[in-house]
Amino acid sequence: MSYSVKVIDHYENPRNVGSLDKDDSNVGTGMVGAPACGDVMKLQIKVNKAGVIEDAKFKTYGCGSAIASSSLVTEWVKGKTVDQALEIKNTEIAEELALPPVKIHCSILAEDAIKAAVADYKKKHGE
Amino acid sequence: MDLAADFFSLFGLPRTFRLSLSELDSRYRDVQAQVHPDRFANATEAERRLSMQWATRANEAYLTLKKPLERARYLLELAGHDLQAESNTAMPADFLMEQMEWREAVMEARAGGDHHELEHLYQRLRSDIAGRHDEIAALLDDAQDYALATDRVRRLMFLEKLLYEIDDALASLDD
Numbered sequence: 001m002s003y004s005v006k007v008i009d010h011y012e013n014p015r016n017v018g019s020l021d022k023d024d025s026n027v028g029t030g031m032v033g034a035p036a037c038g039d040v041m042k043l044q045i046k047v048n049k050a051g052v053i054e055d056a057k058f059k060t061y062g063c064g065s066a067i068a069s070s071s072l073v074t075e076w077v078k079g080k081t082v083d084q085a086l087e088i089k090n091t092e093i094a095e096e097l098a099l100p101p102v103k104i105h106c107s108i109l110a111e112d113a114i115k116a117a118v119a120d121y122k123k124k125h126g127e
Numbered sequence: 128m129d130l131a132a133d134f135f136s137l138f139g140l141p142r143t144f145r146l147s148l149s150e151l152d153s154r155y156r157d158v159q160a161q162v163h164p165d166r167f168a169n170a171t172e173a174e175r176r177l178s179m180q181w182a183t184r185a186n187e188a189y190l191t192l193k194k195p196l197e198r199a200r201y202l203l204e205l206a207g208h209d210l211q212a213e214s215n216t217a218m219p220a221d222f223l224m225e226q227m228e229w230r231e232a233v234m235e236a237r238a239g240g241d242h243h244e245l246e247h248l249y250q251r252l253r254s255d256i257a258g259r260h261d262e263i264a265a266l267l268d269d270a271q272d273y274a275l276a277t278d279r280v281r282r283l284m285f286l287e288k289l290l291y292e293i294d295d296a297l298a299s300l301d302d
Binding site for chain 2: 031032033034035036037038040042059061104105108109112113116
């Protein structure tokens, strides 16, 4: 199976790899995993006072498509409000990266990671 | 013989996670001998086709029942419990954290060419997995707690993948 140019680019030059302080009240952390492929993904967002995501970091152990999916969504969520971030659909990720059907679950993982990070942030803020 | 029978019935074995591999091997050989193409050399086209279907089915059954993870997944499937292996990405945070640490350790050892550390991780993981097999056996065969077994099998899938990755790292160092 061959990877698309965009997947290879994100895989070879992943954006926003790293960690944010999970105990910071402005940071939301989402951790998810897909049993089917054994991939594990941690995605964190840092939200400013206006409710806008100003930074995002990820750490993913998995295949090229999983790394590319998480790298891409960290780019997408920056500048979005937390509610706008919730609207990101895995189909958009899969389409942007031209993921083959067997790799669709990688994009599901990335969508779920964002949702989990936003849920964690909202929980910290009593929403 | 009934082509629609489940894999356990196909080999005349009890539908359990605990399984004698030597018995499975001998039952498999029996079925293979019965459907071997040589025995159908003078048979009709329809009979030959049927024996081929049998051979394929027996192969699939053997490969599924032989590996503990595949066997557990199959038992859950027979019991009507869906693992949602691709669609459900929610796992307990402490479990995922542990998985991250494992993978980090493997990556570091691989990058540093640390054969000894990889062997150590491999052995540790092997014994971890063996303990999980025991737990799954108790849940499936004794308690028949399929809901909890589903969670445990989902966890096992991550560990099997990790074992494969350590194996791969060791092989790459040997090259």
